[in-house]
Amino acid sequence: MTETMSRSETSLLPQLHEPRNPGMPLDMDRVMRCTANRSAIERRAASLPGRRSVKKDYQAAWLARAISCIDLTTLAGDDTPGRVARLCAKARQPVRADILEALGLEGLTVGAVCVYHDMIAPAVAALEGSGIPVAAVSTGFPAGLSPFPLRVAEITESVKAGAREIDIVISRRHVLTGDWQALYDEMRAFREACGEAHVKAILATGELGTLQNVARASMVCMMAGADFIKTSTGKESVNATLPVSLVMMRAIREFYEETGYRVGYKPAGGISKAKDAVTYLALVKEELGDRWLRPDLYRFGASSLLGDIERQLEHHVTGAYSASWRHATS
Incomplete structure (x- = not known):
């Protein structure tokens, strides 16, 4: 990507679709009103997988939407340019071409x-030219314990x-x-350092x-200008x-109702099965609404998830399951 990217080349970037959250002064009264009823939250979350099951064409549609919301990720110490290039090729063509053609979804990307x-x-x-932005983990990822100026x-x-999205750690x-x-000031400094890249x-x-x-940290980060909470x-x-996820989504909903600014959500780690992706998307739909079911406001932080989704889509088209090794991501 270059500094002169066209709108079509940056179509997945959130800041082109929504007024960007500018943040607001820290409101301690509002922060301290954030509470969480653990038993009620866990009861609601436990009920979701059993109540929300989609099949056949509807399942394929949900899985395709999940693919469009994946942040395809490699964060290994032995990453090489070659491995990253293979991952990017998978990002451009996340599912075998004949399967996408059968589904009428040519052009689908992560x-x-x-x-x-x-x-x-x-x-x-x-x-380059794909419209897929590069996100970079930053601020001493994953522990966030390096010196603040660094x-x-x-x-x-x-x-x-060239990163257009920055994933910071608090x-x-x-x-x-x-x-x-201190959390507000830190987040505010990170947001300012990102400039036009979204954080x-x-x-x-x-x-x-x-x-x-979790509820209070979510609210403080949004007050400080976070574009997404993860x-x-x-x-x-x-x-x-x-x-x-339920706690964070409700914080996002409250922030939107109070300010009019939509903040994105990204669950990351441990989501590796297609059925889990559908459950998370169902929770987004129920708690935040359809507008959040787009890649500018919702992402999965995942790598192995894509392989299982591709396998399920192949089964939907052909009626047969393939071996998981046939759907490697890099």
């Missing part, structure tokens, strides 16, 4: 490709390198100690202790869950 900073350049080159500088360098200690002003705030919910902390780095022992 939402973005997510990499470490050093892999931005090969990803940008491999995706975390801000990392964002700046990734934007210069300092969990600010949440665990209740220092909401996803990773809360690392598995390390925040309580659902109430569950996890994928490196924690507990990543995306339905209860956490």
